[in-house]
Amino acid sequence: MSELSHTTSYYAASANDKRIRPPLKDQVEADVCIIGAGFTGLSTALHLAEQGFKVVVLEATRIGFGASGRNGGQIVHSYSRDIDFIERHYGQATGKAMGAMAFEGGRIIRRLVKDYNIQCDLKDGGIFAACNNKQFDELREKQALWQAHGHRDLELLSAADTQRYIGTKRYKGALLDRSGGHFHPLNLVLGEAQAVESLGGVIYEGSPAVKVVEGDRVRVHTPKGCVTANFLVVAGNAYLGDLVPKLQARAMPCGTQVITTEPLSQAQQRELLPQDQCVEDCNYLLDYFRLSGDGRLIYGGGVTYGAREPGKIESLILPKMLKTFPQLKDVKIDFAWTGNFLLTLMRLPQLGRVGARANIYYAQGYSGHGVTCSHLAGKVLSDAIQGQAERYDIFAALPQYPFPGGRMLRVPYTAIGAAYYNLRDKLGI
Known part of the structure; x- marks a missing residue:
């Protein structure tokens, strides 16, 4: 299996589009550069491209290589922690605002499938x-x-x-x-990629981001090229690696x-x-x-x-x-x-910005509810980049705690917690 191959899944074997997009080999410019061609990145790209933005998407391997192309393919509403949990911990106003968005992701999926005639067995x-x-x-x-x-x-x-x-x-x-x-998740994400391209967006596969240079315009370097953009959206989620250490510590x-x-x-x-x-x-x-x-x-x-x-x-x-x-x-x-x-400590999605300037956004950590939440996050980030940040601010205000014990102890601590809840499941308590 080559480094640009999908996993050995049913989805990869039955994908509608098996083309490999070329890697970035030049110096290019864009309004928005997006790292990651999964649901978060492509939802963001598509919502921006629909508004006339020039978008460039960098994918380290293949479109939908990560969770977006491997998941169970189910439209499940709300968040990994439901609205009542949010109300108890963060107040009724936050709960009401997030409750108003909790069912939007599924509607976005259906709208994209209809508008772009995406064949994904919905x-x-x-x-x-x-x-x-x-x-x-x-x-x-x-x-x-x-x-x-x-x-x-x-x-x-x-x-x-x-x-x-x-x-x-x-x-x-x-x-x-x-x-x-x-639905067939890999065919959905591939259909979304084609929709981005139909609106003038460009997607480079085999193009991992290796360095981000902050500035009034962000520069994102790949092994053989560079994208200079007004805004950057980091959407690598569980496959981001060490590119942004601050994000890795939170999930x-x-x-x-x-x-x-x-x-x-x-x-x-x-x-x-x-x-x-x-x-x-x-x-x-x-x-x-x-x-x-x-x-x-x-x-x-x-x-x-x-x-x-x-x-x-x-x-x-x-x-x-x-x-x-x-x-x-x-x-x-x-x-x-x-x-x-990608699991977060509070099991709520993390949206925010990093860096000294306000032009590097991220979304990650859907904790098992990524199919719908990622599509919602793309719309919310797109709106924020266009200056409509009210809904983005709701997510960004949620505390983003690191896992106890850092990278060394987060796995055993979380596994112990999972074993406890697994026992509760078996006992029905």
Whole structure:
């Protein structure tokens, strides 16, 4: 596998656009330079390009190489910490403002898919599944919370009703979100890249940012070129590396694993997910699954802290899949892969600026809710660059704490915390 190859995922194997864009080899200028061609970077680029900005995107490897092209492909609203948590910790005004944005990311995705005719197998409907009675009570609270913030496409399902949507007796009930959904994430991010290019934006692959020089105009150096821009947006997230040490200290890469079955028969698909909606359970270390456009079951879950590569992904995830769907015990697994997301201490996204001047922005740390939050962040950063910073200021005001113990101890501390919550999941407390 070359350094510009995607991971060995089902998404990479079924990507609509397998072109490799050339690396940057010149000195170029732009209104805005963006580091990272994932959902955050391309949402920012696309919203800016729609307003006439000249954007240049630098991608170290391939478009969608990181979490944007490897995730479960589910539209899940709100944040990793929900609106009630935000209200308790940061006040009702902040909770209300963030609640008003909590469901926007999914609308942005649907708007982009429609406006740019992105072929990504987009389907409607998502389900939160309760593994115990405590979780079902929490889903009832979530329904009331989201309805209080204007999100009403919700239906609470009993255990019996849940089986009309999921072919298992594992769950005690569920919350159906009709405005949720699922899609092929790599094809979405590739479609967004093509949309940026259609508006005059330029994307360079194989072009890692190796040095950032601050100034009234920012200079971003790659191994063979340089971009000079009025603004810089840092959107490398879990794959940023050491480029901006201040950002690295505030978050921690974590790995999640995914497997994909061989194509299933129509009868099998109807048995597993008869309404063809995506599912995630309510455990702290949650499972998530859905059917692909060509009828495979995509099943993910688990967390490895510190972005360690698990030796055998299938051995970690297959038992989870068979616990939910024992009827798949003889089905072949065609693909298995891992990918990193970025966890923050408070599990809330981090938006802000770095440097002595006010022209270097960043967004990172969606803590497992990156699909929708990253699209929202791109819109918020785009607005801020255009001088409309009210919503950006809400995010930027949230405290961004480093992990206790620094880089050496953040992994064991977080793993101990995860083990505690995993035990709570198993005990149903």
